[in-house]
Amino acid sequence: GAVVSQHPSWVICKSGTSVKIECRSLDFQATTMFWYRQFPKQSLMLMATSNEGSKATYEQGVEKDKFLINHASLTLSTLTVTSAHPEDSSFYICSANPALLAGPDTQYFGPGTRLTVL
Amino acid sequence: KNEVEQSPQNLTAQEGEFITINCSYSVGISALHWLQQHPGGGIVSLFMLSSGKKKHGRLIATINIQEKHSSLHITASHPRDSAVYICAVSPGTASKLTFGTGTRLQVTL
Numbered sequence: 217g218a219v220v221s222q223h224p225s226w227v228i229c230k231s232g233t234s235v236k237i238e239c240r241s242l243d244f245q246a247t248t249m250f251w252y253r254q255f256p257k258q259s260l261m262l263m264a265t266s267n268e269g270s271k272a273t274y275e276q277g278v279e280k281d282k283f284l285i286n287h288a289s290l291t292l293s294t295l296t297v298t299s300a301h302p303e304d305s306s307f308y309i310c311s312a313n314p315a316l317l318a319g320p321d322t323q324y325f326g327p328g329t330r331l332t333v334l
Numbered sequence: 335k336n337e338v339e340q341s342p343q344n345l346t347a348q349e350g351e352f353i354t355i356n357c358s359y360s361v362g363i364s365a366l367h368w369l370q371q372h373p374g375g376g377i378v379s380l381f382m383l384s385s386g387k388k389k390h391g392r393l394i395a396t397i398n399i400q401e402k403h404s405s406l407h408i409t410a411s412h413p414r415d416s417a418v419y420i421c422a423v424s425p426g427t428a429s430k431l432t433f434g435t436g437t438r439l440q441v442t443l
Contacts, residue, residue, distance in 0.1 A: 250430075254375075259420060259433040307375055321365035321384075321424045323431065327376035 219243055220312050222326035229300055230334055237295045237329045239310030245290035246312035250323065251283075254307040266293045300333040307331075337361050340421050340434035347441050353408040355437045357421030360402065367431065368395050368406050369420040377420075380406070411441045 219242040229235050239249055247268050252260040264274045264285050272285035282304075284296040293312075297304050307330050311323040338359045347353050357366070368380040381388050381395040383404075388395050392411075397404040408415055421434040 259435045260377075260422075260431075261433075262430060265430065309375075309377060322382060323367070323379065325369070325377040325379060327374075330375065 218314065218324045220310065220324045220326040222308075222310060222329050224329060225327060226330040226332075228332045228334065231301055232299055234296055234298045235300055235331060237297075237308055237310075237331075239293045239295070239312070239326050241291045241312040241314070241324070244312075244314040244324075246293075246314055247290065248313040249287060249293040250311045250313075251285060251293070251295050252309045252311070254309060254328075260309060263295075297331065300331070302333045305331055305333045336435070337432050338421055338423055338434040340419075340437050342437060343435065344438045345440070347411050347439070349412055349441055349443050351411050351441075353411050353415075353439065353441075355406045355419050355421075355439070357404045357406070357434055358402060359404075359421075359423045359432075361423065361425055361432070363423040363425055365424040366397055366404050367422040367424065368404075369422060371418040371420060371436070373417070380419075408439075413441045413443060415439060416441050 221240045223238045249266045251263045253263050254260050262275050263278045264272045266272045266285050266287040268287045268290050274280045287293040307328050309328040310326045341356045365384045367382050370378045383397050392409045394407040418436040418438050420436045422431040
C-alpha cells in the first residue's frame with residue numbers, strides 16, 4: 217500500500233515547450249501533495265505545496281507562472297513546466313500526505329521525473 | 335548554517351560492517367524522517383520517528399529529542415545498501431520537510 221507514481225519517469229523536450237508531470241496516489245487519498253526539485257548531488261528543494269481543490273502554495277523564489285500546479289482530485293496532482301529552458305532541467309519528485317490514514321507528518325514519495333530541456 | 339546537518343557526507347564501508355549516519359537539527363520538530371535514494375533517483379521512506387527507536391530488518395533509527403540528534407544504523411551492511419541516505423525533519427506546520435544534504439554510502443565487497 218501507499219504507492220505514489222509519477223509519469224513520465226523521464227522526458228526530453230525542446231526549449232520553449234511545456235511539459236506536464238503527473239503525480240498519483242494509487243491506493244490512498246492525498247489531501248496534500250508536495251513538489252520537490254533536486255539538482256545533481258544536491259538535496260531536495262521544496263517547490264510548492266498542493267492542496268486538493270485550492271491553489272498551490274509556492275516557496276519563495278519559485279515562479280508560480282512557470283511551474284503550474286493543479287491538484288484537481290484527491291489522487292492526482294500535476295506540475296506543468298511552461299516555456300521550459302535548459303536551466304529547468306532537473307529531477308522533479310512529488311510526495312503525498314495520506315492525512316486521513318497516517319497523520320500530517322507522513323509523506324510517501326514518487327519515483328521522480330527526470331526532465332532534460334535541450 | 336543548515337537547519338539539518340548530516341555526517342558524514344560520504345562513507346565507504348566493506349560488506350558486513352556496522353554503519354552509523356548522524357543527523358543533527360536546530361529547529362523544533364514533530365517528526366524526523368530517514369529516506370533512502372538509490373542511483374536511479376527514487377526515494378524510499380525508511381523511518382518516521384518522533385521519539386525513541388525503531389527497527390526494520392537490518393536498519394535501526396534512533397532519536398534524542400533533547401539533544402536534537404538522530405542516528406541511522408545499518409547492521410551487516412551489504413552492497414545493495416549503497417545509496418544516498420537523507421535525513422529530513424517535519425516542523426509540525428503544514429507538513430513541510432526540511433532536508434539534510436544526504437550521506438552517500440558505498441558498500442564494497
